Amino acid sequence: MPNAGAGVRLLPNAITVLALCSGLSGLKFALDRNYTGALAAIGVAALLDALDGQLARLLDATSRIGAELDSLADCVSFGVAPAVVLFIWTLRSTPVGWPVALVFAVCVVLRLARFNTLLDGTEAPPFAKEFFVGIPSPMGALLAVLPLTVFLQFGRGWWSSPATVAAWTVAVALAMVSRLPTLSMKTVRVPARAVAPLLVLITGLTAAVITFPFASLGVAMLLYLVHVPYASYRYRWLARHPSAWEVPARQRRAIRRTARSMRRLGLRPPLRRRVVGAAAAAGAAVRRRRSAETNGQVARDRRSHRHP
Numbered sequence: 001m002p003n004a005g006a007g008v009r010l011l012p013n014a015i016t017v018l019a020l021c022s023g024l025s026g027l028k029f030a031l032d033r034n035y036t037g038a039l040a041a042i043g044v045a046a047l048l049d050a051l052d053g054q055l056a057r058l059l060d061a062t063s064r065i066g067a068e069l070d071s072l073a074d075c076v077s078f079g080v081a082p083a084v085v086l087f088i089w090t091l092r093s094t095p096v097g098w099p100v101a102l103v104f105a106v107c108v109v110l111r112l113a114r115f116n117t118l119l120d121g122t123e124a125p126p127f128a129k130e131f132f133v134g135i136p137s138p139m140g141a142l143l144a145v146l147p148l149t150v151f152l153q154f155g156r157g158w159w160s161s162p163a164t165v166a167a168w169t170v171a172v173a174l175a176m177v178s179r180l181p182t183l184s185m186k187t188v189r190v191p192a193r194a195v196a197p198l199l200v201l202i203t204g205l206t207a208a209v210i211t212f213p214f215a216s217l218g219v220a221m222l223l224y225l226v227h228v229p230y231a232s233y234r235y236r237w238l239a240r241h242p243s244a245w246e247v248p249a250r251q252r253r254a255i256r257r258t259a260r261s262m263r264r265l266g267l268r269p270p271l272r273r274r275v276v277g278a279a280a281a282a283g284a285a286v287r288r289r290r291s292a293e294t295n296g297q298v299a300r301d302r303r304s305h306r307h308p
Contacts, residue, residue: 019044022042022045023081035152036152039214045138052070075105079137080105084101086100086147086165089165090165091126091169100169102176104170104172108137110177114133115132125239130238132183132184136176142221147160149222150218160224187274214299
């Protein structure tokens with residue numbers, strides 16, 4: 001009897017290979033000056049990249065070779081492909097075009113290498129799993145080709161000038177290797193009562209993408225940029241409130257409302273914080289007193305040796 005389980009476990013890796021082929025197809029479309037096809041190929045690669053990881057976790061088919069294959073596919077689809085597409089489109093007309101393309105591709109590789117090392121880290125706080133460190137490479141690739149998206153929708157303008165595209169590409173590359181926290185969708189849990197409205201929303205978004213593909217992609221990228229300040233605020237807030245690390249999002253909102261009400265009313269911090277602060281101050285005073293006594297004893301010993 002054939003081993004059906006082995007074939008099912010192979011499915012995530014097959015999707016990863018399809019994502020790699022899609023990224024490479026983007027290069028072929030760019031060489032043919034088919035920038036619509038190149039943009040679509042990168043978008044399909046990003047969609048497949050999100051699908052293979054979710055499918056691997058769902059089927060319990062995660063493996064070391066799958067993780068390595070995913071990283072290599074991401075290097076090509078979201079590092080090499082966007083850099084070459086942008087270079088062929090407009091960056092080749094400026095002397096810094098190729099260095100900019102190299103910077104982007106290298107930053108994608110560095111970002112993926114850091115991501116793989118962070119997977120083995122154990123010192124991160126519990127809430128860190130809700131965030132990425134820096135912009136993920138699929139979103140970085142789509143952000144990098146945002147000027148091309150606007151060009152395909154509106155034609156040439158300041159957004160398609162080589163200087164603007166070069167500056168934007170470098171900015172996105174630096175954002176990928178930065179320490180900016182961005183939200184991860186892996187830990188999002190959809191309540192049962194929200195499934196039907198979410199399906200309706202997905203249907204509407206699908207219709208918008210089919211009818212206005214470039215405008216829809218551009219709006220989605222702008223919304224993603226808007227979310228970055230919120231993600232930074234949420235990360236800092238969680239770092240300051242350990243009591244919210246293990247509670248659901250609804251309870252976190254209640255904690256935030258309570259904290260805002262206390263600040264608005266001018267209430268003092270909780271007793272636990274005051275006690276901890278007082279204990280720390282008392283400990284510091286004891287350490288200072290002991291240090292002074294030790295220094296005084298050392299000075300007396302020196303004087304006694306100097307004047308026998």
